[in-house]
Amino acid sequence: xxxxxxxxxxxxxxxxxxxxxxxxxxxxxxxxxxxxxxxxxxxxxxxxxxxxxxxxxxxxxxxxxxxxxxxxxxxxxxxxxxxxxxxxxxxxxxxxxxxxxxxxxxxxxxxxxxxxxxxxxxxxxxxxxxxxxxxxxxxxxxxxxxxxxxxxxxxxxxxxxxxxxxxxxxxxxxxxxxxxxxxxxxxxxxxxxxxxxxxxxxxxxxxxxxxxxxxxxxxxxxxxxxxxxxxxxxxxxxxxxxxxxxxxxxxxxxxxxxxxxxxxxxxxxxxxxxxxxxxxxxxxxxxxxxxxxxxxxxxxxxxxxxxxxxxxxxxxxxxxxxxxxxxxxxxxxxxxxxxxxxxxxxxxxxxxxxxxxxxxxxxxxxxxxxxxxxxxxxxxxxxxxxxxxxxxxxxxxxxxxxxxxxxxxxxxxxxxxxxxxxxxxxxxxxxxxxxxxxxxxxxxxxxxxxxxxxxxxxxxxxxxxxxxxxxxxxxxxxxxxxxxxxx
Numbered sequence: 001x002x003x004x005x006x007x008x009x010x011x012x013x014x015x016x017x018x019x020x021x022x023x024x025x026x027x028x029x030x031x032x033x034x035x036x037x038x039x040x041x042x043x044x045x046x047x048x049x050x051x052x053x054x055x056x057x058x059x060x061x062x063x064x065x066x067x068x069x070x071x072x073x074x075x076x077x078x079x080x081x082x083x084x085x086x087x088x089x090x091x092x093x094x095x096x097x098x099x100x101x102x103x104x105x106x107x108x109x110x111x112x113x114x115x116x117x118x119x120x121x122x123x124x125x126x127x128x129x130x131x132x133x134x135x136x137x138x139x140x141x142x143x144x145x146x147x148x149x150x151x152x153x154x155x156x157x158x159x160x161x162x163x164x165x166x167x168x169x170x171x172x173x174x175x176x177x178x179x180x181x182x183x184x185x186x187x188x189x190x191x192x193x194x195x196x197x198x199x200x201x202x203x204x205x206x207x208x209x210x211x212x213x214x215x216x217x218x219x220x221x222x223x224x225x226x227x228x229x230x231x232x233x234x235x236x237x238x239x240x241x242x243x244x245x246x247x248x249x250x251x252x253x254x255x256x257x258x259x260x261x262x263x264x265x266x267x268x269x270x271x272x273x274x275x276x277x278x279x280x281x282x283x284x285x286x287x288x289x290x291x292x293x294x295x296x297x298x299x300x301x302x303x304x305x306x307x308x309x310x311x312x313x314x315x316x317x318x319x320x321x322x323x324x325x326x327x328x329x330x331x332x333x334x335x336x337x338x339x340x341x342x343x344x345x346x347x348x349x350x351x352x353x354x355x356x357x358x359x360x361x362x363x364x365x366x367x368x369x370x371x372x373x374x375x376x377x378x379x380x381x382x383x384x385x386x387x388x389x390x391x392x393x394x395x396x397x398x399x400x401x402x403x404x405x406x407x408x409x410x411x412x413x414x415x416x417x418x419x420x421x422x423x424x425x426x427x428x429x430x431x432x433x434x435x436x437x438x439x440x441x442x443x444x445x446x447x448x449x450x451x452x453x454x455x456x457x458x459x460x461x462x463x464x465x466x467x468x469x470x471x472x473x474x475x476x477x478x479x480x481x482x483x484x485x486x487x
Contacts, residue, residue, distance in 0.1 A: 007070060014069040014076040014128075016058040017084055018121050024051025025117040032110030045099045045453075048113035052092045052120070059084045059124075068130065072192055075130040078482035082332060083127035083259040090252040090339050091120040093457050097347045098244040100451035104355055105153060105242070112152055116248065119145035123256035132181045132191040135260055139177070139224070142253055143170050149248070150241045156356070162240030169223065169233045177220025183213035184268075196268040203271075211275045217264060218279065224257035227317060228286040231310045235294070238306030243350030243357065246302055250309045250346070251339035258316055258335060262328055265320065266486045273323055280321045281413060287314030288420040295427045301349050302360050304427060305342065308386065311424060312338055318417055319401045322408040325483045330400035332479035337393030337468050341385040344461030348379040351450050351458075359442070362430055367440025371447055376435045378462045383432055385465045387425045393468030400476065 012019065028047055035043070063081040068074070095113060102108040122142025129135045147170065151163025185191050187209050188199040200210055219230065226234040238246040269276060291311030298304035316338075319331035352368065353360050369376040385394035398421060405414045450458070468475060 010065060010067070011069040013065055014062050014067065015074065016062050017055040017088070018124050020055040020058050021051060021117045021121045021124070024048065024054070025114040025121070027051075028110045028114045028117070044108075044110045044113055045095055048095050048117060049092055051117060052088050052095065055120075055124075056085060056088045056092075059088065072194075073131045073134045074125070074128040076128055077485060078478070079259070079263070079332075079485060080128035082479065082482045083255060084124050086255050086336055086339060087120055087123040087127065087252045090248065090255065090343065091116060093340075093343045093347075093461060094244055094248040094252070096453045096457035096460075097247060097343070097350060099453040101242065101244050101350050101454075103451075107153055112149070115145045115149050115152075119149065119248075120252065123252055126256040126260045129260055129263070130193050132184070132193070132196075132264075135264070136174075136177065136181060138260070139220075139257070140174070142256060143174070143224075146249060146253055149245045150237055152245060153242055158240035158357075159242065162237040165233050165240075166237045173220050173223030173230065176216050176223075180213045180216030180218075180220060183209060183216065187213065193264060193268045197270060200269070200271040207272060207275070210269070211272055214265070214269045214272060214276050215279065218261075218276070221257055221261040221264075222283065225254050225261065225313045225316070226310050227283050227313050228290045228310065231287070231290065231313075234310055235303050235306035238309070239300055239303040239360075243302065243346050243353060243360075246305075247343045247346030247350075250305070250342050254309070254313070255335045255339060258331065262320060262331065262486070266323070266328065277321060277323055280317055281410070284314050284317035284321055284413060285416060287311065287317060288417060289314075292420045292423045292427075295424070298427070299361055299363070301362055301365070301431070302346075304362070305345060305349075308424070308428075309342065311420065312342075312386075314420070315398060315401055315417060318405050318410070318413055321410055321413060322404040324404060324408055325480070325486050326407060327401075327404035328483040328486050329476065329479040330397075330404045332483065333468075333472070333476050334397035334401055336475060336479075337385065337397040337465065340461045340464040340468070341382045341392070341394055344458055344465065345379065345382040345386070347454060347457045347461065348375060348382070351375065351454055352447070354446070362434050363438070364441065365431060365434040366438035367444045368434075369436040371440060371444045372449070375450060375458065378458050379435065380432060381462050381465055383428050385469070387428045388421055391466070391469045393465045393472070395469055396472040396476075397468075 028044055062076050066076045119142050122138045125138030129138055147163055147167045150166045151159045153159040188196050223230040288311050291307050295304050295307035316331050319327040385392035388394045388398045402414045
């Protein structure tokens with residue numbers, strides 16, 4: 001950005017969702033200081049929901065005026081609009097999931113909702129970033145707020161442990177990202193994604209140094225999306241954090257990190273495709289295998305879903321390995337489906353867990369089908385979608401990803417991915433067995449009906465999963481047109 005550049009009104013319009021979220025986050029903190037404790041519980045979550053709704057409308061408004069903003073630091077296009085909308089929906093569902101949970105834990109404060117909004121701000125920046133400097137800023141805004149959310153229940157040692165592990169390993173990954181940015185800037189003289197590609201296309205720069213820079217950037221992003229061998233934080237953090245936070249971390253930050261990973265590698269480093277594609281191929285293979293086989297051994301549902309999220313990151317990497325417009329569109333559809341089914345599953349787990357999350361074992365789900373048949377049926381929908389059963393969003397997500405891989409002649413990666421999907425069915429079906437085929441235990445003795453906000457979150461997620469499974473065409477068409485910039 002030149003020193004004499006003056007932002008125009010159109011720049012602020014294209015950045016409007018982030019501005020709205022930031023304002024609402026600040027307002028929530030100010031309101032908390034002015035309101036009595038009894039009033040906070042009823043309104044601060046509602047303010048956060050309203051802010052997310054306004055930001056969603058602002059995202060649509062900004063999409064009607066596409067283009068670069070702030071001298072090319074961000075770009076509003078169909079791709080960025082898609083991921084902005086996705087992380088905003090994730091934020092809203094997680095707020096709904098959190099309302100009753102925080103009441104139950106007697107931890108209802110405005111800082112939780114403010115931190116969640118600030119994390120979504122960073123994710124929106126990542127979705128539209130067109131410069132590596134903005135990538136770093138967006139990643140850090142999202143990460144710092146997420147570190148604090150992971151340790152939000154300060155009196156819970158599990159929360160403290162998850163936050164510390166997340167922060168230490170996240171800082172380590174950030175160093176790799178910064179080294180990669182420094183190397184590519186030194187090589188090309190720019191941090192703008194399009195300009196980097198222009199320089200690399202000319203072939204005047206060292207491809208070895210560019211390849212090493214791409215590898216360093218990949219390490220930084222791989223941590224955020226929990227790709228093997230940078231996945232070690234995910235199971236511990238998902239298990240130790242509060243369930244609504246685990247749901248949020250598994251969906252929002254992951255979708256935003258994948259969004260910028262695709263943009264960086266399919267735009268800036270597209271000329272080096274032959275060099276980095278095998279790195280992605282290998283990581284996708286290891287991620288699917290490690291995630292699924294580790295999940296087979298788990299008895300804690302949250303930890304199992306943590307390893308499951310690693311495996312799903314591997315499926316998304318298969319789409320990146322396809323290195324095509326169809327592959328990116330498939331990944332976009334997959335990430336939308338995954339966000340809905342994972343948030344829904346975590347929402348049901350947070351409901352069963354009771355205070356202090358005492359009931360988070362698979363066996364604690366025993367008898368749910370008798371005690372709460374509707375909630376059990378909705379959880380079954382989420383589990384079937386995670387497996388990839390037809391008529392759910394998860395089925396078409398995997399179908400499109402593997403179709404894209406076959407179109408790119410990645411036959412062995414597709415075969416291994418399908419085998420991993422079959423393996424995953426074993427540990428997912430343990431949840432179904434517990435729900436419907438085991439006698440109720442202690443966890444069901446004092447189970448009250450879910451709160452209205454939690455029911456809305458669960459039902460909305462389930463309807464989204466079914467709609468994407470029965471009528472996938474609309475979202476897939478949107479994703480395909482949004483991915484046109486990667487041709």
